[in-house]
Amino acid sequence: MVKNYNTKKPEPTIIFIFGGSGDLNQRKLTPALYNLWMDGLMPGQFAIVGTGRTDYSDEKFREHLLNGINEFSRRKDDQNGSWEKFAQSISYLRMDVDNPADYEGIATIISNYETSWKVSAHVLFYLAVAPQLVPEIATNLNKLTKAKDILRSRIVVEKPFGHDLKSAQELNKLLTNLFDEGQIYRIDHYLGKETVQNILALRFANALFEPIWNRNYIDHVQITAAETVGVEDRGGYYERSGALRDMVQNHILQLLCMVAMEAPVSFEADEIRNKKSDVLNAIRKIKKEEVQRYAVRGQYSSGWIQGQQEKAYREEKGVAPNSNVDTFAAVKFYIDNWRWQGVPFYVRTGKYLTEKTTLITIQFKEAPKYAFPPEATETWRANRLTISIQPEEDIRLLFQAKRPGQTMSLNPVNMVFSYADSYHEPQPEAYETLLLDALMGNPTQFMRGDQVEVAWEVIEPILDTWENRPPVDFPNYAPGTWGPEDAEALIAREGRNWITLPPKRKGKE
Ligand SMILES: NC(=O)C1=CN([C@@H]2O[C@H](COP(=O)(O)OP(=O)(O)OC[C@H]3O[C@@H](n4cnc5c(N)ncnc54)[C@H](OP(=O)(O)O)[C@@H]3O)[C@@H](O)[C@H]2O)C=CC1
Numbered sequence: 001m002v003k004n005y006n007t008k009k010p011e012p013t014i015i016f017i018f019g020g021s022g023d024l025n026q027r028k029l030t031p032a033l034y035n036l037w038m039d040g041l042m043p044g045q046f047a048i049v050g051t052g053r054t055d056y057s058d059e060k061f062r063e064h065l066l067n068g069i070n071e072f073s074r075r076k077d078d079q080n081g082s083w084e085k086f087a088q089s090i091s092y093l094r095m096d097v098d099n100p101a102d103y104e105g106i107a108t109i110i111s112n113y114e115t116s117w118k119v120s121a122h123v124l125f126y127l128a129v130a131p132q133l134v135p136e137i138a139t140n141l142n143k144l145t146k147a148k149d150i151l152r153s154r155i156v157v158e159k160p161f162g163h164d165l166k167s168a169q170e171l172n173k174l175l176t177n178l179f180d181e182g183q184i185y186r187i188d189h190y191l192g193k194e195t196v197q198n199i200l201a202l203r204f205a206n207a208l209f210e211p212i213w214n215r216n217y218i219d220h221v222q223i224t225a226a227e228t229v230g231v232e233d234r235g236g237y238y239e240r241s242g243a244l245r246d247m248v249q250n251h252i253l254q255l256l257c258m259v260a261m262e263a264p265v266s267f268e269a270d271e272i273r274n275k276k277s278d279v280l281n282a283i284r285k286i287k288k289e290e291v292q293r294y295a296v297r298g299q300y301s302s303g304w305i306q307g308q309q310e311k312a313y314r315e316e317k318g319v320a321p322n323s324n325v326d327t328f329a330a331v332k333f334y335i336d337n338w339r340w341q342g343v344p345f346y347v348r349t350g351k352y353l354t355e356k357t358t359l360i361t362i363q364f365k366e367a368p369k370y371a372f373p374p375e376a377t378e379t380w381r382a383n384r385l386t387i388s389i390q391p392e393e394d395i396r397l398l399f400q401a402k403r404p405g406q407t408m409s410l411n412p413v414n415m416v417f418s419y420a421d422s423y424h425e426p427q428p429e430a431y432e433t434l435l436l437d438a439l440m441g442n443p444t445q446f447m448r449g450d451q452v453e454v455a456w457e458v459i460e461p462i463l464d465t466w467e468n469r470p471p472v473d474f475p476n477y478a479p480g481t482w483g484p485e486d487a488e489a490l491i492a493r494e495g496r497n498w499i500t501l502p503p504k505r506k507g508k509e
C-alpha cells in the first residue's frame with residue numbers, strides 16, 4: 001500500500017502495550033507514540049494502556065514513562081504542558097498475562113472508551129514481552145476479542161519471532177489460527193529506519209543504478225551491523241539467542257533483501273513481501289559440512305573499549321561461565337538466482353566492536369582494462385557504493401579521479417548524499433514509522449509469516465552446527481576490535497577485505 005499519511009489520520013484506537021512496564025516501552029514505544037502525537041499523527045481519539053505485574057498507579061506509570069521521554073526520546077518534555085496533555089491518554093492495567101481472568105480488565109477498558117468516544121474503536125495489541133509469553137497472550141486475546149465482539153484488532157509481535165524454524169512455524173500456526181494474517185504485524189525495527197526505506201527509493205526511483213545492479217558489474221556486497229555495547233543487562237535473553245539469532249536472522253537478512261530484491265510492480269504490501277521472499281528462498285542453504293568455510297563465530301573477552309574496562313561475556317549477569325553463545329557472527333551468503341549468481345554477500349555483526357556502524361557496501365568490479373601507469377594510483381579501491389544506515393546517514397559513491405597537476409595521479413573521491421545536508425526536518429525514529437503503519441493498517445514494512453520461516457531455514461544449518469560443535473577458542477576477540485581473526489580470513493582469503501568506515505571519517509582513502 002502506498003504511504004501517504006499527510007491528509008489521513010488513523011481511526012480512533014486503543015493501544016494495549018503488554019510489557020508496558022518493560023524496557024522497550026520506556027525506551028522506544030512511548031517515546032515513538034509521543035513524537036507521533038507531537039507531529040499531529042496520532043488518531044483524534046486514542047488511549048494507551050500499559051500492562052504488567054508491577055504495581056504502578058497511573059500516576060507512577062506516567063512518571064516512569066516521562067523519565068524515558070527525557071532520557072531516550074528525540075523530543076524531550078517541552079515543559080509547556082505537552083507531556084501532561086499527552087499523558088492524560090495513558091493508563092496502566094496491572095495484570096498477569098498467565099491469568100485468564102485478568103483479561104476482563106481489557107474488555108472493560110475498551111468498553112469504557114467506546115462509550116465515552118461514541119465510536120467502535122480499533123484496538124492495537126502490542127506484545128513487547130518475552131517470546132515465551134506470546135502464545136498465552138495471543139490465545140487469551142483471541143478468546144476475548146471473540147467473546148466481546150472486538151472486531152477491529154491488530155496484534156504486533158516483537159522479535160525474536162521464535163527460537164528456531166520449528167518454534168517459528170508453531171508460532172505462525174498458532175497466530176494464524178487465532179487471527180487473520182492481515183491482523184498480524186511481525187515487527188523488525190530496522191525496516192522502519194529512514195535510511196533502510198530509502199534503499200527502495202535509491203534502487204527503484206532511479207534508472208541509473210538498476211542496469212549495473214547485478215552479477216555482471218558487482219564484485220560483492222557487504223553488510224556490517226556493528227555495536228560498541230556488550231549485552232548490557234540482557235545476558236539472560238542473549239544466552240538463548242546469540243548474534244546470529246539476534247541480528248542476522250532478522251535485521252541483516254532484511255537488509256540483504258532490500259539490496260537484492262527485484263523491482264516491485266507496486267508498493268502493495270504483498271508485492272514487496274513477495275519480492276523479499278523470493279530473495280530469501282534463493283539464498284543458498286549452507287551444508288552443515290561447509291559451515292566452517294562460510295561462517296565465523298566469536299565471543300568477547302574482557303578488555304577495554306572507549307576508555308572503559310569491560311567484563312568478558314562469560315562474566316556477564318545471567319550468562320553461564322562456560323557459555324558458548326556467539327556475540328559475533330560473520331557469514332558469506334550466495335543468492336542462487338539470475339541476478340546474483342556467484343556474487344558473495346558477506347555479512348557480520350557483533351557486540352563490543354570498534355565502532356557503532358551499520359553499513360551496506362556494494363563493491364563494483366574493477367575497470368576491465370586499466371591503462372594508467374601503475375604509479376598513477378594509490379589504491380584500486382574505488383567503484384564502490386556505500387549506504388550508511390547509522391549513525392552516519394549517507395550514501396557515497398567512491399570513484400577514481402585525477403588529482404590536479406601535471407602528472408597522471410589518481411585517487412578515489414566521494415560523491416556524497418548526506419541526509420543532514422539535504423534535509424533539515426527532524427527524522428522520525430524507526431518505531432514511530434512502524435507504529436504509525438500499524439495504526440494505519442499498513443503491513444508493508446512488517447514481516448509476513450513465510451519470510452520469517454525462510455529466514456530461519458537460512459541460518460538453521462549454521463545454528464545446528466554451532467550448537468553441536470562447541471568452539472574451542474572462546475573467548476576469541478577483545479572489545480574494541482573488529483571481531484575474531486577468522487572473520488578477517490573469511491573475506492581475505494578471497495582477496496577482499498571488510499570495509500569499515502566511510503571515507504569521510506577516515507580522511508582520504
Ligand atoms: N529492549 C529493547 O531494546 C528491545 C526489546 N525487544 C523485544 O521486546 C520484548 C520485550 O523486551 P524488554 O522490554 O527489553 O523486556 P523487559 O524484560 O524489560 O520487559 C518485560 C515485560 O514483560 C512483562 N511481563 C513479564 N512476565 C509477565 C507476566 N506474567 N504478566 C504480565 N507481564 C509480564 C514485564 O512486566 P512486569 O515485570 O511488570 O510483570 C515487563 O513489562 C522482547 O521480546 C525483546 O526481545 C526487541 C528489540 C529491542
Ligand SMILES: O=C1O[C@H](COP(=O)(O)O)[C@@H](O)[C@H](O)[C@H]1O
Pocket residue numbers: 159227246247358
Ligand atoms: O534487535 C536488536 O537490535 C539492537 C540494535 O538495534 P539498533 O537499532 O541500535 O542498531 C541490538 O542491540 C539488540 O541486541 C537486538 O536485539
